[in-house]
Amino acid sequence: xxxxxxxxxxxxxxxxxxxxxxxxxEVSFPAELRIFDEGGxxxxxxxxxxxxxxxxxxxxxxxxxxxxxxxDGELLGWSWLFxxxxxxxxxxxxxxxxxYEFDAEQVRGAxxxxxxxxxxxxxxxAAVAIGRRLRAARLRLxxxxxxxxxxxxxxxxxxxx
Amino acid sequence: MTAARPDLVPVPxxxxxRTARTPDTADLVLDPVADALPPFxxxxxxxxxxxxxxxxxxxxxxxDGHRLTHTIRAVGAVSRAxxxxxxxxxxxxxxxxxxxxxxxxVEGTDLLVVAGGLGLAPLRxxxxxxxxxxxxxxxxxxxxxxxxxxxxxxTQDIExxxxxxxxxxxxxxxxxxxxxxxVGVVTDLLDRAEFAPRNAAAFLCGxxxxxxxxxxxxxxxGLAPDRIQLSLERTMHCGTGHCGHCQLGPLxxxxxxxxxxWSHAEPLLLVREL
Ligand SMILES: Cc1cc2nc3c(=O)[nH]c(=O)nc-3n(C[C@H](O)[C@H](O)[C@H](O)COP(=O)(O)OP(=O)(O)OC[C@H]3O[C@@H](n4cnc5c(N)ncnc54)[C@H](O)[C@@H]3O)c2cc1C
Ligand code: FES
Numbered sequence: 216x217x218x219x220x221x222x223x224x225x226x227x228x229x230x231x232x233x234x235x236x237x238x239x240x241e242v243s244f245p246a247e248l249r250i251f252d253e254g255g256x257x258x259x260x261x262x263x264x265x266x267x268x269x270x271x272x273x274x275x276x277x278x279x280x281x282x283x284x285x286x287d288g289e290l291l292g293w294s295w296l297f298x299x300x301x302x303x304x305x306x307x308x309x310x311x312x313x314x315y316e317f318d319a320e321q322v323r324g325a326x327x328x329x330x331x332x333x334x335x336x337x338x339x340x341a342a343v344a345i346g347r348r349l350r351a352a353r354l355r356l357x358x359x360x361x362x363x364x365x366x367x368x369x370x371x372x373x374x375x376x
Numbered sequence: 377m378t379a380a381r382p383d384l385v386p387v388p389x390x391x392x393x394r395t396a397r398t399p400d401t402a403d404l405v406l407d408p409v410a411d412a413l414p415p416f417x418x419x420x421x422x423x424x425x426x427x428x429x430x431x432x433x434x435x436x437x438x439x440d441g442h443r444l445t446h447t448i449r450a451v452g453a454v455s456r457a458x459x460x461x462x463x464x465x466x467x468x469x470x471x472x473x474x475x476x477x478x479x480x481x482v483e484g485t486d487l488l489v490v491a492g493g494l495g496l497a498p499l500r501x502x503x504x505x506x507x508x509x510x511x512x513x514x515x516x517x518x519x520x521x522x523x524x525x526x527x528x529x530x531t532q533d534i535e536x537x538x539x540x541x542x543x544x545x546x547x548x549x550x551x552x553x554x555x556x557x558x559v560g561v562v563t564d565l566l567d568r569a570e571f572a573p574r575n576a577a578a579f580l581c582g583x584x585x586x587x588x589x590x591x592x593x594x595x596x597x598g599l600a601p602d603r604i605q606l607s608l609e610r611t612m613h614c615g616t617g618h619c620g621h622c623q624l625g626p627l628x629x630x631x632x633x634x635x636x637x638w639s640h641a642e643p644l645l646l647v648r649e650l
Contacts (some may be wrong), residue, residue: 222567269559281551284558286568309556350589351561355549359583360493360523 222288223262226343231335238322239315250291250306257300258319260292266312270304279305283348290344295319296337382413383616386425386468389444391461398527401449401494402459403437406469412442413469418501419476419607419635422446423615425468426457433473433612433630434458435498444469447497447529473615474634477502477579477605479513486514486571490590492521492562492582496529498607499581503533507540514576516542517569521562521586524548525555543569562586563593573598580606588645591638604638 224232239262244250251257253273267286271279282304285291291314294302300319326333389406396402416422416436424446425431432454438445450459458467479487479502487506491499503518510516518537522528525548534544545565547558558565562582578594580587587606594604610629613621617631625644627633 267558278553281555281559283560283564284547286558288567351564354561354563354585354589357585358523358549359586360521360527360549 223290223339223343225288226339228335231332234325234332235317235322235336236315238317238325242314242316244308244312244314246308246311248308248312250308251302253302253305255302257292257294257302259316260290260295260319260322261314261316263287263289263291264313264315266314267309268306268312269309270306272304279307283351284309290340293340293344296323296340383470383473386423386431386470387411387413388466389469391463391465391467392443393463394461397447397529400451400459401447401527401529404446404448404458404461406444406446406467408442409466413444413471415439416444416472416501417476418505419498420472420474421498421615421634422469422471422473423612424458425470426454426461427466427468429457430454431468431470432458433609433615435607435634436472437497437500438504439501447494447500449494470615473630475632475636477607477635479506480577480603482575483512484514484575486576487516488566488569488571488576488578488594489516489518490521490562490565490578490580490582490587491519492586493523493527494529495580495582495586495607496520499579500530500533502579503537503542507537507542510541514572515570517571518542518544519562519565519569520544520546521565521582522546522548524550525552525557545569561589563590566590566593566597574600576603578604580604584608584645588642591642595638601639601642602637605635606638606641607634608636608641609634 263285265287267284268291269281270283271281274280291306294300326336388409390409391404392407393405394402416439421433421435423431424434434446434448436444437447448455448459450456489499489503506513506516528546538544545568547560547562547565548555551559576599578599580590591604595601608629610622610624612630613619615630617628622629
């Protein structure tokens with residue numbers, strides 16, 4: 216990661232960033248490791264330091280369909296912040312990954328105990344992870360690169376107006 | 377020899393080769409039958425005439441002496457006719473038209489080239505020109521968004537550009553099972569690129585929605601709006617600034633574009649129906 220590149224920690228005010236960092240432990244995962252499964256308990260989360268993680272959804276007959284990849288500096292997981300604390304997607308490493316790992320219960324405890332810290336972390340998760348990914352998902356819904364006049368994703372000719 | 381009024385009278389070119397790139401996109405390589413058009417700058421376009429059908433604006437995706445290459449996606453009557461041509465057929469070509477990409481004069485500037493879908497084609501000559509003068513620039517990143525892995529254009533170029541010192545990243549909207557690269561929108565790739573926002577210039581080409589999202593994200597990251605260039609598309613007819621078909625507010629894009637800066641484009645793109 217370079218100083219030129221904004222990341223999850225970079226989006227937090229320095230004092231809160233330092234506080235959050237004290238709750239982190241460094242971990243590494245080999246390539247092709249399943250980190251969590253859709254529906255599983257969201258009891259941890261990570262900020263990726265290096266490597267790539269693919270988020271996927273299980274589709275019967277197709278296996279795990281990758282919907283997005285995350286890389287350096289990005290937040291992996293936000294379901295730990297909101298009830299019912301279950302993962303909405305699955306995650307698997309593509310290449311070996313190093314990351315800061317957080318215990319969700321411990322961070323939620325810190326958030327509840329210190330409203331200023333809580334607001335900063337919640338804002339950051341909302342802006343960096345949820346807001347940005349929602350905008351990205353909406354853009355992809357438009358199927359921008361599809362041929363004009365075709366239905367998004369099906370590739371079938373669109374109905375005449 | 378150069379043709380007399382190449383902006384008004386189509387100059388005959390023969391299809392020398394045709395290479396299918398994706399199911400609906402092909403490269404047409406054109407050689408002049410006799411007189412040639414003047415050289416094109418990266419980002420300029422030609423009006424290419426399929427005889428008996430009509431003519432459409434097409435950017436140049438490569439130029440080698442008098443030889444021109446266009447990358448054509450079949451979307452309607454004229455583009456389908458051109459896309460389906462075989463070697464030996466003759467087409468008419470007018471040009472070069474418009475204002476192309478303007479690489480920064482300041483040495484050491486970091487460059488970001490962001491392409492969506494077919495938008496990679498008009499950026500190809502720019503990337504080649506930049507990499508031919510690699511020491512003049514700082515870090516060079518080429519970020520490409522495409523629909524599926526099978527829709528990726530210029531796969532050989534991508535290898536060549538990496539070998540020539542560019543960082544090339546590709547993301548797809550819809551991966552297949554074999555795809556091991558990134559999945560997501562092209563703006564996400566900005567996280568992968570390394571650039572100093574105050575010493576960087578960006579070049580964007582692709583669907584307008586994608587360019588607007590990318591330009592806004594770049595401004596948020598500190599790039600000055602006048603250092604972001606984008607290639608805009610509007611219906612074109614004459615190519616010479618006379619018919620008004622390509623008007624965008626005060627601009628005639630065939631003459632004042634297709635490449636314009638974000639500082640000029642943003643207020644115009646916010647007005648609907650322009
Ligand atoms: C400066 C410039 C450079 C261009 N460079 C290239 C290029 O390198 N390669 C290439 O394949 N195309 C390029 N285009 C787009 C190309 O000119 C159009 O696809 C073409 O004019 C469509 O004409 P048609 O007769 O085939 O289809 P039409 O019958 O006119 O249109 C068929 C369908 O395509 C849609 N369409 C028309 N124009 C566009 C467009 N510009 N973008 C998206 N959808 C469109 C229409 O809304 C309609 O749904 C460029 C356009 C401009 C203005
Ligand atoms: S195409 Fe005629 S004025 Fe631009």
